[in-house]
Amino acid sequence: MGDCRGGHFNLDINMIAAVLVPYIEKTPRYPIKDCQTLILNKYHKIVSCCKAYLGRKRAFELVYENWEGSFHELSRFMAAMKHFNSVFIDEWRFEQHEGFDERIFNYVFWTFKPCVDDFRCCRPVISIDGTHVYGKYDIKLLIIVGTDGNGFIFPLAFVVVANDSLDTWTKFLYDLHEYVVCDRQGITLISDRHHGILGSVSIEHNWQSPFSYHRYCLRHLKANYQRAYKSVRLNNLLWAAATSTQEKKILLRMELIKETHLLAYEWLTNIELEKWTLHKDDGTRWGMLTTNSSESFNGLLKSARGLSVTTMVKIYYNMIVDHFVQRSKYAKQLLIDKQEWMPNPFKKFEEYRKKASMHSIQNYLVTDNIFEIRTFNSHHGKGGNKQIVNETQRSCTCGHDKRNCPSKERNAHRAESTPGGASTSRR
Template structure:
């Protein structure tokens, strides 16, 4: 076998979780990578083997990023890469006591909770400590200025018969002057902050870094750098929702599961949009939705790409046409993004008439008009022009716009009236003038935009699985009850029959299906062409 065809994936195995991760990856790829090569590396930590030498456990378990006080948020988030394999053994969450002080025989569930409590204690009192003993069954720390006017120390040990950690020695409150540390604290690490903000991140994964800085300032009375707060958020997200790198490795499993659930019986109409992702790896989430006969929004395809570029849109639309939207005569509504236009132009007619009709969202047309001409007093006129259903009404508004300036109507003509005016759309819009359907889905997924990629997919999968299963049951129930049309369509037909008592219909051209409809209440007359 040519060894150059085998690709190996390097990963560090440091605990049970990473071991399980390795075995999980091997199960998925064992047909392509039939072996695991394990290399053991021994590292010697300086200072640990010397009896009586002072050891700062925090320097071993965490890196103090406080010296990096870059004010450039974009530059930092672009260039910095968080180490997801940091040792977080100092994360816990037990308070020391109700009055904030320790006492002998106070019990804790683990060594981590002891360390966390001591950290919280020293941070709140603006003092620091040094670890003198850090062993599997003992932890011994003293005030960093021990012997210089303050003799604060604490010792905790594992009590095996009680299966807990207990404070064995404590000499009471600090007697030194408080407030010696003002801006940051050596023990207020990104790991400590990550644990402190965990409830906030769980409630809102999109929480701003500035809000985290404010929370730390309020809770600990310290001002931390943007760098440390951002890093703490990434660690908190990873602990709650899973590792960022592992997320991409498990992505194929979820994508395969999503392929099983595909909606059917929708209008031949789609709305597409893209939204930015704000997690560790950035990128964009592209979404396309349709609508079924009961006016339910049905997401039919997603893509996670590097960004909203022409190449990304081409990738998305090409695969959408190849695997999902395989019929012709479909309509697609989007904004006027030039990259979408470029992708459609590269599609070799796959998204052009007669296979597909591309139309624009009227709301984006209005925004583009304001940005182009800075004429807010004409915004409503432009929007109304797009909404009129008859050419007569449309032309009346169009003439009013032209009276203001021919530049306005020339701009509208350059877009193509059939792409945004209801009166000229040939019935392809199905009455949809905006991309509100797809933006509703983006709104639902907004909370997931800051999360690892698999969380986004899993979040989407469970919601869609529930939706498709429920709608499938409803559809089969309608079929069993011999309903010809959907509930929404049946209701509309019944309402139309009731209103029909107030109109008179005259047929003028049976072959071409031309009719005149006269409303008796106000005398309005409409010409209907069913062949269109």
């Protein structure tokens, strides 16, 4: 840390901490250089980095408590939450070691009833991201999020674990089933290929897990692939294959990977296609290719991860409250403006409608709701393809995600058509 001397002898750590307290309250991760500058401006004395660090640490403890006391405080805080809000959910696990009378913290899961209730109106997809918490102890924070109807991140639950084991992951998924998913079926879990998650999902499927599908984050998959095979061409082909919706396209790109690097091809073929390709996904991702949503929310909380555990939980609580307050104001304003659709879905529909207006459509099996669509033939040589849409089966020969684009262009085109619904005109 260096020499802790510097400044006037009366300018001790406690005095520095007293000056820093109001700034630490606003910015928990207040930089050391800013601490030195603040003392210099106030007392015209230069303090060493070591002294500024210790002063900041003392101020931090005055505001947020120390780590040891915080773990004891956490259970009391959770109990207070439950006392004033009976639907608050928390699940604990402690370990008892031989020779120690005191139980040792291992795991805590918590969520809020409004999050659980509103998840029923979100896409049936859950994204998980884990990160190590900065501080004295090596603990891990798990963030679980969904996506609402407007495409916004929707926080669902949080977990703090002391060890990253198969048993911990299994407990976590069980609590997620029990308190968040509840009786909702057909839920997709998107995560990286962490061994704990893979093992836990395998165990869960032995007793009919509510997670009907487990899909891999394509960005994590690509990063692992890039570390193993350092080739821009291979990585581009991997992404193109993963995001292809038509069988002929994915077969072509897989063949190019095979010709470029046989081991890279074998690496991919050892992973089930439904885990990482849209072609075999059957629309279960609902447009979510990565765990970016949970990682983005995790990024917002980065400054809190250096705080004591109870303070971190309190900050998350405040963020959840603020989330619902802001969303409530947003929804009320939409009602005042008489907007029947959320902005993002409406924008998407308008994009599809505009695109569909350039295609020709033929309803040739009226009773079966089957349509032939010929896409617009652009001057770039693209388009001019014929696709068959079966509205009853919610399928299209284009192979696009059935959960996100089923008949979307046909429906958008139909909205502009004559009252009979069938249109053969080219717009």
